[in-house]
Amino acid sequence: MRNLTRRSILGAGTVMGAGLLTGGFPRFAGAQAKEITVTAFGGVWEEAVRTCFVAPFEQKTGAKANVSLGGPPQWLAQVEADPQDPPVDVLIMTPDLALSAAKADLVDDFTVANLPNLAKTPQELTDSVAGKGTIFDYGVGGITFNKETVSQPPKSFHEFVDRVSKGEFVASVPSISYAVTPIMLIWAMAKALGGGVDNVDPFFEAMAKMKDNLVFWGAPNDFFNQMSSGEADVGIYFDGRTWNHYDSGATWIDFLNPEEGGSLNGVAVQKPKNADPLAWTYINEILDARNQEKFADIMNYGVTNTDVKYSEKLNGRITPWQKTAFPPYEEIAKVRNDWVDRWNREIGR
Amino acid sequence: MRRNQSSLPDVALLAFVVLFFVFMLAPILVVVVVSFTSAGFVAFPIPGWSTKWFARIFEYRPFIDALIVSIEVAIGATLLSCLLGVPACLYLARSRAKWANAVMTFLLSPLSMPMIVIGFASLFFLSAIGIGVSFTALLIAHTVVCLPYVLRTVAGVYAGLPRSYEEAAAILGASPLAVFWHVTLPLIRPGIMAGSLFSFLTSFDNLPISYFFGSADTNTLPVVMLSYLEHQFDPSVAALSTLQLLLAVIALIVVDRIYGIDRMTVSS
Numbered sequence: 001m002r003n004l005t006r007r008s009i010l011g012a013g014t015v016m017g018a019g020l021l022t023g024g025f026p027r028f029a030g031a032q033a034k035e036i037t038v039t040a041f042g043g044v045w046e047e048a049v050r051t052c053f054v055a056p057f058e059q060k061t062g063a064k065a066n067v068s069l070g071g072p073p074q075w076l077a078q079v080e081a082d083p084q085d086p087p088v089d090v091l092i093m094t095p096d097l098a099l100s101a102a103k104a105d106l107v108d109d110f111t112v113a114n115l116p117n118l119a120k121t122p123q124e125l126t127d128s129v130a131g132k133g134t135i136f137d138y139g140v141g142g143i144t145f146n147k148e149t150v151s152q153p154p155k156s157f158h159e160f161v162d163r164v165s166k167g168e169f170v171a172s173v174p175s176i177s178y179a180v181t182p183i184m185l186i187w188a189m190a191k192a193l194g195g196g197v198d199n200v201d202p203f204f205e206a207m208a209k210m211k212d213n214l215v216f217w218g219a220p221n222d223f224f225n226q227m228s229s230g231e232a233d234v235g236i237y238f239d240g241r242t243w244n245h246y247d248s249g250a251t252w253i254d255f256l257n258p259e260e261g262g263s264l265n266g267v268a269v270q271k272p273k274n275a276d277p278l279a280w281t282y283i284n285e286i287l288d289a290r291n292q293e294k295f296a297d298i299m300n301y302g303v304t305n306t307d308v309k310y311s312e313k314l315n316g317r318i319t320p321w322q323k324t325a326f327p328p329y330e331e332i333a334k335v336r337n338d339w340v341d342r343w344n345r346e347i348g349r
Numbered sequence: 350m351r352r353n354q355s356s357l358p359d360v361a362l363l364a365f366v367v368l369f370f371v372f373m374l375a376p377i378l379v380v381v382v383v384s385f386t387s388a389g390f391v392a393f394p395i396p397g398w399s400t401k402w403f404a405r406i407f408e409y410r411p412f413i414d415a416l417i418v419s420i421e422v423a424i425g426a427t428l429l430s431c432l433l434g435v436p437a438c439l440y441l442a443r444s445r446a447k448w449a450n451a452v453m454t455f456l457l458s459p460l461s462m463p464m465i466v467i468g469f470a471s472l473f474f475l476s477a478i479g480i481g482v483s484f485t486a487l488l489i490a491h492t493v494v495c496l497p498y499v500l501r502t503v504a505g506v507y508a509g510l511p512r513s514y515e516e517a518a519a520i521l522g523a524s525p526l527a528v529f530w531h532v533t534l535p536l537i538r539p540g541i542m543a544g545s546l547f548s549f550l551t552s553f554d555n556l557p558i559s560y561f562f563g564s565a566d567t568n569t570l571p572v573v574m575l576s577y578l579e580h581q582f583d584p585s586v587a588a589l590s591t592l593q594l595l596l597a598v599i600a601l602i603v604v605d606r607i608y609g610i611d612r613m614t615v616s617s
Contacts, residue, residue, distance in 0.1 A: 037565050042411060042573055043581030066565035069411055069576045074560050077469065081476035087564055221391060221582055228392040245582055248389030299580075 034063040036089040036276045042069045044244070048298040057285045063278055072097045079106050079272045086272035089279040090286075094179065095129055095329040096336075098268040102132035107270040110134055114280045117287035120305045125266070125321070128329060135266035136286050137295065138302050140319045141184030142262035144237035146227055148252045153234065156259040157192035160234070165209040172226045172235035175216035176343045182336050183327045184263045185236055186343070192260035197331045200339060204346055216349050227253065238265065240301035243317050247300070255317075261325035377594070384588040391584050402588035412589060414566075415573040422484070422559075422569060423552040426491035427499075430548050431541060433492070434499035439533065442504045443512070453504070457497045467494060468558035487562040487569075491552045498551060499544035506540030507533075542608060550597075 040049040046069055054065045068075070072093045079086045083106055093101065101107045109132055112119045118126065118134060125135040143160060145153040150169060154160040164171045174181040186203050193202035207214070215232050217223040224245055226232040239262075242255040269286050271279045285291055289307035296303045297311050302318045310318055379393055387397035406412050437456060441449045459467055471490040472482070480486045514536065518528045556571040563572045570593075574586050604610065 041579045042576030043409075043579070045580040046411065046576075068563065068565045069568050069573055070560065070563045071576060071579065074563055074572075077472055077561055078476075078482050078564075081473045082481050085481070087482040219578070221578060224390060224582055225392070228390070241580070241582075244580075245390055248583065250390055 034061070034276075034278060035066060036063065036278050036282060037066045037068050037087065038090040038279075038282055039068050039070065039075050039088050039092045041071065041092070044298065048295050051298070052291045052295040053282065053285050056288070056291060057282045060285075061278065061281055065282060076101055076106075080104065083272070084274055086275050088272065089275040090282055091133075091270040091272060093129075093133065093268045093270055095135065095266050095268055095327075096183075096333050098129040098133050098270055099329055099333060101270060101272075102130040106272055107132045108273055108275075110271075115284050115287060117284050117289075117305065120289060120307055121287055122304065122306065122321070124326070125304050128266070128326070129268050129270070130330075133268045133270035134287070134304070135268050136292065136304050137267040137299070138304070138321055138324070139238040139240045139265045140257055140262040140302075140324050141180070141188055141236060141238055141265055142255055142257045142319075143234060144223075144227075144242045144253060144255045145234040146252055147254045149230075149233045153254070153256060154258075155256065157189050158260070160236075160258070161189075161193070161206040161210060164213050164234075165206075167213050169233040170213050170215060170231065171210065172215045172217050172223055172232035172237075174236065175218045175349055176340055176347070177218045178220075180265055182339050183329075183332060184238075184265055186339050187327055187332055188261075188263035188325055189236075191325055192258065197328055197335060200342075204342065207347055211347075224250070239317065239319060240299055243300035257319045257323065261323060262319070264321055264324035264326050380587050381591045381594070383584050384591040386584050386587075388584070390582045391587065402583065402585045403592070405583065405585040406589050406592065409577075409585065411568070411573050411577075412570070412585075415568050415570040418484075418567060419553055419570040422487055422491055423549045425488045426495045426552045427545050427548040429488065429492040430495040430499040431545060434496050434544065435503055435537070435541060438500055438503040438507055438537075439529075442507045453500070456500055459494045460497045460501075464494060464555070464557035465560075468561040471558065472561040482562055482564045482567070484567050487559065487567050490558045490562060491555065494555065494558060495548035495552050498547035499541070502544035502547065503537055503540040506537050510536050542604075546604065 038049070038054065040046040046067060050067060054067065057063070057065055068088055072091070075088050075091050076093065076097050078088060079091065079101070091098075091101065091107065098107075108114075110118055110126055121134050121136070126133070128135060143154060154163050160171070163169065174185050176182075186200055187197065189206060190196060190200040190203035193206055195202040215226055217226060217235070220238075220241055223232075223235055223237050227235070228250070237255070239255045239257070242253055246253050269283055271283060287305060289305040292303035292305045292308050293310070296308065296314055296318070300314070300317060302321060304321065382395060383391055383393055384402055385398050385400065386392070386395035386402070387399035388395060434456075437452075441453045468490065471486070471493065475481060475486040475489065480489070510533075514532055515528050518532045519525075523531065554571060555569070556575065559569040559572050560575075563569070568576075570589075574589065578586060601610065
């Protein structure tokens with residue numbers, strides 16, 4: 001944005017030090033077209049962002065949106081380090097980090113005046129990140145299973161716990177090293193078993209009962225390795241990732257939303273304070289119904305604009321957000337460390 | 350009987366070494382095999398053979414862009430480490446000043462600090478002085494962690510050299526620059542080469558520092574691979590790892606042919 005680029009340094013200087021000092025500020029010098037920097041996860045996510053949001057934005061404004069790949073902790077740290085001149089103009093965040101950004105007053109309020117398409121996004125999804133952003137995309141943490149080995153999958157968290165405890169099958173659940181585990185597993189299962197944010201005893205009791213028939217996944221890809229190798233038959237996982245895996249050829253895999261409701265794991269969009277005002281136009285494109293339909297079709301995840309009409313393929317796959325368990329992100333953030341500590345003491349994996 | 354007794358430890362040692370190498374290399378072999386799978390997802394054993402995931406590396410532009418950035422920053426950080434590290438070593442390795450050890454320890458300290466802490470702290474410091482998220486910042490941060498490798502190896506070689514070589518050249522009328530160029534530099538070259546190799550590899554593989562300085566045009570390969578894995582399960586990252594492995598092996602062969610790996614570890 002305002003600094004030297006690698007080309008200016010390595011290409012220009014015959015002397016490294018001189019190159020560092022005099023490589024120039026090509027973005028200032030060559031500032032012909034307006035540019036903003038937006039964020040995305042890599043791979044299919046980035047390709048979907050370019051197709052569904054960047055392309056219409058660039059077409060409408062004539063400006064360029066550079067896509068920075070990475071992850072929410074990285075982008076939040078970058079904005080926190082330089083709030084007066086944030087290096088990214090649009091943040092893609094997990095709800096807990098979105099709340100941290102909101103509390104630190106690093107991001108702007110979302111209003112319909114700035115974002116006309118916000119009117120088509122349910123208010124709860126904006127309120128969940130303190131009105132300083134909104135959830136535009138979500139997955140559900142439910143039950144993924146191997147159809148070939150589990151013909152009668154558990155329909156609820158209750159049934160899941162009972163049958164895994166009895167050794168009917170081996171289940172794979174996220175380990176505590178995975179950032180979303182406190183929400184998608186601890187809170188979701190505790191709530192389903194009669195507890196909640198203030199009482200996660202039912203979850204830890206259930207884990208103690210299931211411990212002989214559990215394996216843990218540390219990263220999302222581990223889960224598929226465990227399922228394809230036969231190490232696990234069923235597990236707690238995300239719907240969108242499951243369907244992507246199905247579409248890539250793993251037709252033996254299936255997903256269901258537990259009767260109690262799997263946790264909603266949202267992706268929020270935010271605008272850092274002092275970021276380029278053109279970011280509002282880009283975010284408005286993210287919240288647009290037609291763009292979200294295309295995004296959902298590529299990603300197999302639910303989107304939040306109320307005018308969205310899912311394709312036939314997605315209709316049987318997407319769980320409406322109202323049928324999920326909506327996590328109290330703010331309350332969970334307060335007790336998260338205690339849960340992690342208890343997990344380490346009682347489960348240790 | 351006596352012969353059997355003496356050979357038993359040898360057999361046990363051989364078995365241990367073989368098992369050790371199998372243990373170390375088997376996961377790498379699995380990655381290489383998986384990179385040739387015909388399946389659309391990572392699974393082992395593989396259902397069939399295909400090179401499509403290597404094609405995917407070149408189709409997905411961020412992989413190639415990030416690979417170029419990684420190579421550029423690794424070369425830049427290695428050059429800077431040598432430019433800063435070699436003169437520092439020449440002075441500090443033989444200095445009798447009390448503070449010389451303290452300065453050397455300070456320069457080596459990044460080795461004993463978690464890289465994620467260095468990355469996080471560098472981001473805030475460099476942002477505070479106006480450099481922020483940029484290639485310059487990435488290069489500075491990488492140099493901080495690469496410098497100790499050059500320092501360690503060059504200081505090790507230089508401290509072991511007798512002073513008499515340089516003194517003889519000086520007595521014979523060589524200027525300090527001539528002494529350095531014709532005597533010192535050839536003698537410490539193995540240390541510089543070894544340090545440069547470590548430095549390059551440390552920078553090339555680095556994730557925790559690069560992570561904080563990633564932007565649209567400064568993302569390195571490990572950052573893009575991590576981000577890719579967040580939502581993608583295809584074996585293209587395995588193919589990319591195989592390609593990286595191949596590049597490293599080719600680089601080692603080239604270095605060995607041009608310079609000699611042995612000379613990097615044994616002072617000539």
